[in-house]
Amino acid sequence: MNPILYSFKRCPYAMRARMVLKLANIKCELREVRLNNKPKQMLQVSPKGTVPVMVVDNQIIDESLDIINWALTQNDIFKGNLSDGDLLLTEELISIFDNDFKKNLDRYKYSTRYKDADAEFHRDECFKILLDLEKKIVPGCWFFGKQINKVDICILPFIRQYKIADPTWFDLQEDIPKVKTLLNNFLNYDIFNNVMINYEVWEKGSDPVYFPINL
Secondary structure: OOOEEEEOOOOHHHHHHHHHHHHOOOOEEEEEOEOOEOOHHHHHHOOOOOOOEEEEOOEEEOOHHHHHHHHHHHOOOOOOOOOHHHHHHHHHHHHHHHHHHHHHHHHHHOHHHOOOOOHHHHHHHHHHHHHHHHHHOOOOOEOOEOOOOHHHHHHHHHHHHHHHHOHHHHHHOOOOHHHHHHHHHHHOOHHHHHHOOOOOEOOOOOOOOEEOOOO
16 A cells, blocks of 8 residues: 655645655655645644655654655665765754754744744844855765755755745855755756646545656
């Protein structure tokens, strides 16, 4: 039986989970949800109510990194790509983006939702992280060079959101050329376009819809 994946197209956490599942060629029944109208079936298996949520072999996996790591145990598509030092850097960067970057990103994009949030301050805090990232990017198409790896998939959905918050301002920044190139490569990547197609919102009784599909 195929795993069931509750997902939301634009959520960066769900996005990165779908990308790894696509790359690992793991077929799922995809259930597209709306975060303002979450299906009770999803809430029954994961009461915290965030996506992605995967149900596989009676196991509930409701954190995107856990879904990614599970997928890599099924098909380690990145095996042998990186040194031990690069693997350590990968985990450090993912932690920075999942915590400091995401915290400031939310307060930049949605400053009105947070009491006394200064959007410009939080924008600049994110930018400091990107400046540090710029120094670490290896020349090539992806963060570590020629091959896409876990770090690309895990952090670029957040950088995409950062740009979307003010594309004109982002494009004017001249101190992060490698970050911009990395993001453009990501946005033009065929796998990214595959995981960003539109699905009808799932409801109980809907015919199963499967992911990934071949475009």
